[in-house]
Amino acid sequence: MLMLPVLxxxxxxTVLGFALPKIAEALRPSASQQLWMIDAYSLVLAGLLVSMGxxxxxxxxxxxxxxxSLGFVIVSVLTAYSHTAAQLITGRxxxxxxxxxxxPSTLALIRSVFEDREERRIAVAIWATTLTVGSALGPLVGGVLLEFFDWGSIFLLAVPVLVPLLILGPLLLPESERDSTGPLDATSILQSMVALSAIVYGIKHSASDGADWMALxxxxxxxxxxxxxxxxxLRxxxxxxxxxxxxxxxxxxxxVINLMSLAFLVGFVFFTTQFLQIVLQMSPLNASLALVPGQIMAIVVGMAIVPVAQRVQTHxxxxxxxxxxxxxxxxxAGIGSNLVVLVVAFALLNIGVGAIATVSNDVILSAAPPAKAGAASAISETAYEVGVVLGTTVLGGLVTAYYxxxxxxxxxxxxxxxxxxxxxxxxxxxxxxxxxxDQASELxxxxxxxxxxxxxxxxxxxFVLALIAILIAWRTLRIPNGRVE
Known part of the structure; x- marks a missing residue:
């Protein structure tokens, strides 16, 4: 039940990146609007996660x-029928x-439901695997829907996924432990939103338009x-x-590792889905099927890493x-962007990211006391969403700038x-x-x-950033026996 909203x-x-060619054809957005269609969702999400946690x-x-869940369903249906790029960005x-x-609620409820350390480790592994698989499944889901329906169908997906949660959630899910030590601080909420939103906007603007006075x-x-x-x-x-x-x-x-690994995955999906459909002229369904091996690897490795993490030190x-x-x-980088290389590379990427999500989130959740599970979950999810934004803005922006x-x-x-x-x-x-x-072919x-x-x-x-991430993990994740108690 808790995995439905995570998925x-x-x-x-990632599903919107796959639908961009059809959306671009229908709404004719500018280059900046295309990035905002993807980033508006993650930007707002990242800015509010700490507050919501x-x-x-x-x-x-x-x-x-x-x-x-109720709000997400209503807004998703309205967004599916957008007539302009501005409406779609607002909906996102x-x-x-x-x-x-x-x-944050899903991970915090896992902490409340599973008090036993080993049971919680498995539950977090399932949650983290769903997290990675959801990002990896975006292209497949988008490919199938776009093969048979209009682009708006990718937003209507929220209805069959979340309605069962709205019906059964009140009956099956227990309420979490509450921390009633004080009210939310409105000033802190505003400061966190401004800080995250402004920095991410600066990165996005620099990647797409250069480091001008607006970015600075x-x-x-x-x-x-x-x-x-x-x-x-601190006060x-x-x-x-x-x-x-x-x-x-x-x-x-x-x-940090959570943030970087998700940026790598989402950035890869951003440029690969466009390359497969537009450059290689594959249909949405065929392009999505080409990425299935990687999605399978994310599922398998995300769960298989649990017994390995119990025996191998995290660092x-x-x-x-x-x-x-x-x-x-x-x-x-070394061979080029042909179909076989992209399929193999996506599988390798999912082996790493799928397992890292399980291990890192287990460490993050275990470090927090039960009453602060939501806050720790929010920090983890903020890193995730900022990673998503960086994947599209920095990596996607670099591709666009070079283009x-x-x-x-x-x-x-x-x-x-x-x-x-x-x-x-x-x-x-x-x-x-x-x-x-002939002219179309030349262009x-x-x-x-x-x-x-x-x-x-x-x-x-x-590749260089991944090497830096390896060094960070080696220096910081030194936990005896690979676990946090």
């Missing part, structure tokens, strides 16, 4: 979970509000708000975020798992066609509708080559 929220993080600690996580932002109620302003605002938030948490008797959790290097290291196990992610991007800089447009395009084609790969594909066969050859070059650049960058 839906994580599927929503603490709210659930105070009012009960079952109540928060059911409220979020509203979905982020209710999605923030769902994620956003970074400064985010840094100041973040500093004010930290100082306030409050009942803080919104218990910063003492970060004194534990294993907790902090696990949060040894996590670097080994991260090495699979590094190998995935090294493969793409714009290297693309050589044919001379037969009009000024309007050239502007649209130079913004995104989807834009170039939309221009071909008005061209002859897509140039656009595909530029986009593939961007994938190569991002793969090298991500």
């Amino acid at each position: 839906l929220v994580t599927v929503d993080n 603490s709210l659930g600690d105070r009012i009960g996580h079952r109540k928060l979970l059911l409220t979020g 932002a509203c979905m982020g509000i209710f999605g923030a109620m769902l994620m 302003t956003a970074f400064v605002v985010g840094a100041v708000a973040g500093w004010m938030f930290v100082q306030r948490q 409050l008797p009942v803080p919104l975020m218990d910063l003492n959790l970060f004194r534990n290097s294993t907790f902090s290291g696990s949060v 040894v196990l996590v670097p080994i798992l991260m090495a699979f992610a590094a190998a995935a991007f090294l493969l793409v 714009r800089g290297i693309l050589q447009l044919p001379g037969f395009l009009s000024e309007a066609q050239a502007m649209l084609a130079s913004e995104t790969l989807s834009g170039a594909h939309n221009v071909t509708v008005d061209l002859s066969g 897509m050859r140039q656009a595909g080559s530029a986009f593939e070059g961007g994938i190569g650049l991002v793969s090298w960058v991500t």
Whole structure:
């Protein structure tokens, strides 16, 4: 029952990327709007997770979970019938509000239901596997739906997934332990939202439009708000975020590894789904089926890692798992973006990320006392969602920036066609509708080559980042016998 909202929220993080070609054709968004369609959801979600985790600690996580589920269903249905890019972006932002109620509540309720350490380890493994599988399943779900239905169907998926939870949740789910030591601090909520939103916006703007004064302003605002938030948490008797959790290097290291691994996965999905459909001209269904081996690996490894984690020390196990992610991007960078390479690389990436999600979330949840389970869960989920945003904004933005800089447009395009084609790969594909066969082939050859070059650049960058993540895990995750008691 608790896995239903986890599956839906994580599927929503990647399914839209697969639908972008159809959405671009229907709504004709700009390059910036395309990124915002994906980022608005995760941006709002990341900004509210800490607040919602603490709210659930105070009012009960079952109540928060059911409220979020109802709101998510209603907004998803409205978003499915958007007529403009602005409406879709607004809908995605509203979905982020209710999605923030769902994620910390599920992990906190697991802590309440499973008091035994080993039972909880298995439950967290299932939760973490669902987390990774949801992100990996997004392309498959999107491919199947888009093969037979309009793009709006990806949002209507919330109805059959969450309605059973709304009906059975009040009967089957117990309420969590409540922390009634004090009310939520509105100033802290505002500071956390401004800090996260401004920093993520600055990264997104820098990746898509360059490091100009707007990006610099956003970074400064985010840094100041973040500093004010930290100082306030250290003074409050009942803080919104218990910063003492970060004194534990294993907790902090696990949060960072969580963030980086999800950024790698979502960034890979962002550019691969477009490459398969637009450059290789695969149908949505066939493109999604090409990624099935990786999705299977995420499921298998996410559960199989549980007995291994009991025997292998965490600071040894996590670097080994991260090495699979590094190998995935090294493969793409060294060989290129053909179908076989992308399929194998996606499988390698899921072996690493699927297992890392299980191990790191188990460490994070075990480090927190029961009354602070929601706050610890929110920190973990904030790292997850910021990782999702970084995957699309930084990695996706680098691909887009390289595409714009290297693309050589044919001379037969009009000024309007050239502007649209130079913004995104989807834009170039939309221009071909008005061209002859030979002209369309020439444009897509140039656009595909530029986009593939961007994938190569991002793969090298991500390979280096994965090596840095291996070093972080080796230095910070030193837990005797691979466990936290």
